[in-house]
Amino acid sequence: MIKSKNQPLIKLVDVYKKYKMGNEIVKALDGINLNIYSGEFILILGPSGSGKTTLLNQIGGIDKPDKGSVYIGDTDIVKLSDKELTKYRAKTIGWVFQFFNLIPSLTAIENVMLGLELSGQTKEMKKRAERLLKDVGLEDKLNYFPAQLSGGQQQRIALCRALVKKPLAIIADEPTGNLDHRTSMEMIKLMKELNEKEHVTFVVVSHDESLKQVADRVLHLVNGKIVADQQGKHSK
Ligand SMILES: Nc1ncnc2c1ncn2[C@@H]1O[C@H](COP(=O)(O)OP(=O)(O)O)[C@@H](O)[C@H]1O
Numbered sequence: 001m002i003k004s005k006n007q008p009l010i011k012l013v014d015v016y017k018k019y020k021m022g023n024e025i026v027k028a029l030d031g032i033n034l035n036i037y038s039g040e041f042i043l044i045l046g047p048s049g050s051g052k053t054t055l056l057n058q059i060g061g062i063d064k065p066d067k068g069s070v071y072i073g074d075t076d077i078v079k080l081s082d083k084e085l086t087k088y089r090a091k092t093i094g095w096v097f098q099f100f101n102l103i104p105s106l107t108a109i110e111n112v113m114l115g116l117e118l119s120g121q122t123k124e125m126k127k128r129a130e131r132l133l134k135d136v137g138l139e140d141k142l143n144y145f146p147a148q149l150s151g152g153q154q155q156r157i158a159l160c161r162a163l164v165k166k167p168l169a170i171i172a173d174e175p176t177g178n179l180d181h182r183t184s185m186e187m188i189k190l191m192k193e194l195n196e197k198e199h200v201t202f203v204v205v206s207h208d209e210s211l212k213q214v215a216d217r218v219l220h221l222v223n224g225k226i227v228a229d230q231q232g233k234h235s236k
């Protein structure tokens, strides 16, 4: 896969975000500068409370910084209106969460189709949804409900839901945090396969050091600052 080293896909410039808790001010992000290139698999490690989720929320356009810019290509998403930001989120970013966040009353294929939001649920996209579920080994589970499936299977559905709209990037917050070791390893392998096959950039937050094996880059976040930005084991 070509990993463009020219223009970053995602670029954070001097991003600051603080929260007020009573009289205390928490610097959740304290001057983040970061370039993420198309096709990269980025792992973000860091202790609890170091700002990992806050950072993902900035990239995903869920939250805005107090100061700084978040560029996706040439667009500073901090400057977008709420309406434009909603469109950005729906088209550009796929999310995977620790607790899967599937809709219990919808089947596997229906949950994946939900990922299309504004992109339109065409026949062609339904085919893509089915193919993705097949790619993750769930072709015989299309009409199962989440409660009928294991945690690992549910997370694979969540991964398909994130991918179905062909996002530029997948953001995953502790995607293996609720899976046992063996299932985590399967999930990690799948994310890497889809990173390469679908040419989609991954930004993954985790405590799970196993992810280092598939990451191009490993960032360490401490107290809202990137204190290390290293090549992962996977990078050549
Ligand atoms: N909505 C919020 N209100 C108040 N404080 C928050 C909020 N979100 C995050 N924080 C604080 O910001 C810091 C970073 O949080 P977070 O990004 O969730 O860390 P991590 O994901 O690394 O555990 C923590 O001290 C947390 O308590």
Ligand SMILES: [Mg+2]
Pocket: 052, 053, 054, 173
């Ligand atoms: Mg978090």
